Amino acid sequence: MPATRCPALRRGPGPGARPKEPTWKRRTVIQLLGISALAIAGASACSSTASSGGAAPSRSTSASSGSAAVKIPLTDIPVGGGVIRDAEKIVATQATAGQYKAFSAVCQHQGCTVGSIEGQKIVCPCHGSAYSIVDGSVVNGPTTRPLIAKSSSVEGSDLVVS
Numbered sequence: 001m002p003a004t005r006c007p008a009l010r011r012g013p014g015p016g017a018r019p020k021e022p023t024w025k026r027r028t029v030i031q032l033l034g035i036s037a038l039a040i041a042g043a044s045a046c047s048s049t050a051s052s053g054g055a056a057p058s059r060s061t062s063a064s065s066g067s068a069a070v071k072i073p074l075t076d077i078p079v080g081g082g083v084i085r086d087a088e089k090i091v092a093t094q095a096t097a098g099q100y101k102a103f104s105a106v107c108q109h110q111g112c113t114v115g116s117i118e119g120q121k122i123v124c125p126c127h128g129s130a131y132s133i134v135d136g137s138v139v140n141g142p143t144t145r146p147l148i149a150k151s152s153s154v155e156g157s158d159l160v161v162s
């Protein structure tokens with residue numbers, strides 16, 4: 001009996017036999033997807049642990065953070081003027097006694113930080129635009145847009161700007 005007729009001795013697919021599907025590829029892909037899902041779940045668990053204030057170091061809520069509230073002592077904001085906080089890019093003003101306002105210190109012309117408060121004007125050093133300390137409106141161009149107002153409130157002895 002020739003060896004090729006015995007199915008147990010055949011080494012390859014016979015003539016007309018369909019090639020086997022490479023199922024290992026599908027299995028490998030499924031395994032990799034599972035590992036990826038576990039990795040993502042693990043990362044999420046880690047981040048939620050960190051934000052819940054466990055043993056992870058806490059983030060400062062100082063003014064350098066973009067969305068953190070900034071406290072400016074009221075004594076730093078003169079009546080009829082204001083103060084520019086470069087680090088936080090905030091201008092706080094007090095046009096008349098007790099009338100506190102806060103604005104972004106980013107000039108609406110080309111994005112410089114405003115540099116000084118001269119009388120009732122907030123002045124940008126780059127091209128000379130000036131804004132009102134009362135409401136941030138344009139006093140002098142070239143800018144055509146007012147300073148962006150920020151939310152603020154007096155809390156104790158501070159103006160809290162958010």
Ligand code: FES
Nearest residue numbers: 107109110124127
């Ligand atoms: S960027 Fe302020 S005047 Fe141009």
